[in-house]
Amino acid sequence: MSFRRAVVRQSKFRHVFAQAWKAEHCLDDVRVTRVTWEAPLCVANPKFIALIVEAGGGGAFLVLPLNKSGRVDQNTPTVCGHAAPVLDVQWCPHDDNVIASASEDCTVKVWQIPDGGLKAPMTEAVVTLEAHSKRVGILAWHPTALNILLTAGCDNMLCIWDVGTGELVYQLSDAHPDLIYSVCWNREGSVVCTTCKDKALRVIDPRRGTVLKVREKAHEGTRPMRAVFLSDGKILTTGFSRMSERQLALWDTRDLSEPMAVQEMDTSNGVLLPFYDPDTSMVYLCGKGYDEVVTLRAEFGTVHMSIVHEAEKSIQSMESCRIL
Template sequence: MSWNLQYRTSKFRHVYGRPASKEKCYDCVPITHNVHDNQFCAVNPHFIAVVTECACGGAFVVIPIHQTGKLDPHYPRIWGHRGNVLDIKWNPFNDFIIASCSEDATVKIWEIPKPLLTKTITSPKKELLGHVRRVGLIEWHPTANNILFSSGYDYKIMVWNLDTTKAVISNPVKILNAHRDVVLSMSFNTDGSLLATACRDRKIRLIDPRAGTVLQEASYNSHKANKVLFLGNMKKLISTGTSRWNNRQIALWDQDDLSVPLLEEDLDGSSGILFPFYDSDTHMLYVVGKGDGNIRYYEISPEKPYLYYLMEYRSHLPQKGMGMMPKRGLEVSACEIFRFYKLIPTKSLIEPISMIVPRRSESYQEDIYPLTTAAQPALTAQEWLNGVNKAPLLVSLRPGSGVVNSLPEFPEPQPLVTTADLSQHQGWGGKMPLEDVQEPTFADVLQTTGRNP
C-alpha cells in the first residue's frame, strides 16, 4: 500500500462508514449461493432487488426500501427464468422497471406494480431472445432511454432497443463480436459513446458500441484484469485484477493509451475478486473484495500521483455482493455521500452501510453535493442509434429543488406563482426570487393579502 505523505487538502479525508442498526437491516433474506462473480443486488430509491436461492429455476425478490426487518418466508418473488438468475439491473430512468439475465440464455424485463407485491410474478413485460448460451451481464445505457446491453457465454455482446410493443424481441439492433472469450465486466463512459470491457483473456478493450469496432486493446501482461470501470469524464479507467505474482491489484489507465497503466497498486494476497465503485461527484473510488468484510476507499486526482488512499471500513462479516444506492436516494441532511447494501449470506442479512462526511451542521452542504445525474434520459433510443451523443441531464440534490422523478407517469404540473403575479399584491413587491415562490400556492398568496380566492 503506497502512502502519499505530502499535505493535501481534501473534504473527504475523514469519511467514515456507518453500518445501519439491526432494525434498519433486511433480515431472513434467502440470498443466492451462486458463485458467479456478480453483485446479485440492485437498488434504487424505491426498492432493493436481491437474487435468491430457490428450488427450481431462477428468482429474485423486490423489497420496498423502507420495509426493513424480517422478511416473510412466503414473500412474493419475481420468478420466470428456467435457470439461475446471474444479474439484475434497475432501469436508471424508471424505478419500476428491472432487467434480469439467467443461465437459460434469456434476458427478461419486468414491471413492478405500483402497489406492493401481493403475489409472485411469472410473466415478464418483455423477453429478449438472442443468446445461445447463458447470459452473465446486463447494462443499461447511461443516457439513452430503453437501450440495454447483454453479454453471454457465447462471447457476444448484444444491443437491444426496448422501444417496441413486442413482448418477445428476438433481433438485437447490434451484435458486438469483439471478444474470443467470456466478458467479465462492462462499463460506459459518461455519455455512453464508449464501452470498456474486461474479458476472461485478461485484456481490457475500448469499443465503439454502435460500430462494434475495437478502438484500443490493453495487452499489458503484468496486470490480469477482472473488472473495469470508467472514471466519469476524467478520460481514465480503473481496473481490478491480479498481478504477475497473483496479488490483488488495481490499475489506472489513460483512456487514450492503454499500452501501459498510469499506476499499479498491489493490495493483498487474498483470492476474492475485487469490485470497483466510483462516485464521479466526489471523485472517490471504493474497492470491495468478495468474501472480505472491508471496503477500501480512495480519492482520484487527474494529476500525479492520481490515487490517494483515504481509509478503510472494516467488518468481521464477509460480503457476497454489494448494491449501490443512486445519489438521489441518499440522506443529504446527514452528509451521506454514498450508500452500500451489503449481502451477508451466512446471516441471511442485507446491511446498509452509509459513507458519511463528518460535519456538525445539518443544513445542505453544497460543496459535497454538486449537480448529479438525473433520473431522466437525455436521448431517445433511436437518437442514440442514429449517432447522437449527449451528456446526462443533471439535477441538484438540495431539498425542495424539484429533483427529477423517475416514475413512469409524471404527475400533472401544479400552477406556480410567478414574479409578475406576486407584484400585483402588497407585501411582496415583486422582488421574491423565482425559486423561492414555488412553494406557496396562489390561494395562499391571495389569503396573505386579505383577498378571497
C-alpha cells in the same frame, strides 16, 4: 533568505467512514442464491432493493421497498419467470419501476414492478430478449438513452437491445476470444470498456462494432478482472498480479500502453467488485474478505489513489450505501 513551504496534500474525504446499520434496520432471513457467479447479489434504486434468491426449478429474485427492514417471510412474492438461476439484475436508470434480469436459461427479461412492490409472484415479463446461445451474466443499461440495454453472455458476445420493441439493435460476436468478465459504459454512452478472460482491457464502440483500444495483460494474474469508467473518461480496473496480489490500476483511454497508477492491495482469491459514485468521485470496492472505500485524486499532472476507510461490510451493504 528563502523559505520553502511544505506541501501537505489533504483529501476532502479524509474523514469518510462507514458505520454498520443497526440490526433493526437490516434485512434478515434472506435465502440468497448459491450460484457461483462473480457479481453483486443485490441492486438498489431510490424505490426498491432487488436480491437474487434461491428458487426451486428456476430462477427468481426478490423486490422489496427500500424502507423494508426486519425478517423477510419465506412466502414473500418473487419475480420468478426464468427457467434457470438468475445471474444478474440491474435497475433501469431512467425508470425506477423497470428492472432487467439475466439468467442461465440464455435469456434476458425486463420487468415492470408496481409501486409499493409485489403483491403476488410475477411470472410475465414485459419483454424477453433472446439471442445468446449460452448463459447471460452481465447487464448494463445505457446511461443516457432510454430503453437501451447491453447484455453479455458466456458465448463471448455483446448485444445491444431496444427493450421498448425487443429489437436486437447491435451485435458484436468477434471482439472477445474468451469469457467476458465485465462491461461498463462511459458517462456519455458512446463507448464501453470490457475485461475478458484473455487478460485484455478493451475500449469498444459498439455501434460501429469496432475495438478502439486494447491493452493486453492489463493485470498479470489469472483471476477475473473488472473495469469501470470514471467521470473524466479514465478507466479503473481491479485484478491480480502474477503473485496473486489484488491490484487497482488507473488508465488513460488515450494511451493504454502503461497504467497511470497501480496500487497493490493484499493477497486473496476474492475478486474486487468496483462501484463508482460519479457525484463524489469515490469508488467502493467489495470482495470476499475485503471492503474499503478508495478515492482517486488527480492534481499537478499526477494521480494519487488513497484508501480512506476500511470497513467490514457486505456487497449488499455497499450497494445500499451507494444508492442512499
